[in-house]
Amino acid sequence: MKIETRWVHGKCFVSTVEQGHAVITDAPTQFGGTDSAQTPMELMLSAAASCASIDVTSIMAKQRQPLDSCRVIVSAEQAPTPPKVFTKLHFDFELSGSDLTEKAIEKAIEMTFETHCSVSIMIARSGAELSWEYTIVK
Structure with a gap:
């Protein structure tokens, strides 16, 4: 690369x-x-959001849980002094689709943040706390 x-x-x-x-x-x-x-830090946040979204949508498709839409809002906190690295990231997913199961969504999101999303995992390994939630939108 x-x-x-x-x-x-x-x-x-x-x-x-x-x-x-x-x-x-x-x-x-x-x-x-x-x-x-976007600033470089906003771009890093955009990268984390899009990387996680790619992984969640891919895992959901593999579980035969097709999505009609996927939206994620990521809120971040940064250290108060330079270097102002991310200290917390919270991912709030809004998902819609026919017959989605909470079990499949939770599995997809857990897999995303444990083994698949390179960007968020890299940020977490630098010391940031990651959290997430989801809502199924009808």
């Missing part, structure tokens, strides 16, 4: 992977940026 990051202007950067997919990051105005894109 390889990524190239180029400075655009101010505190704005574009990172591009080998396949050509690009992501823009910027800093808030109080840190000299223009607040035009």
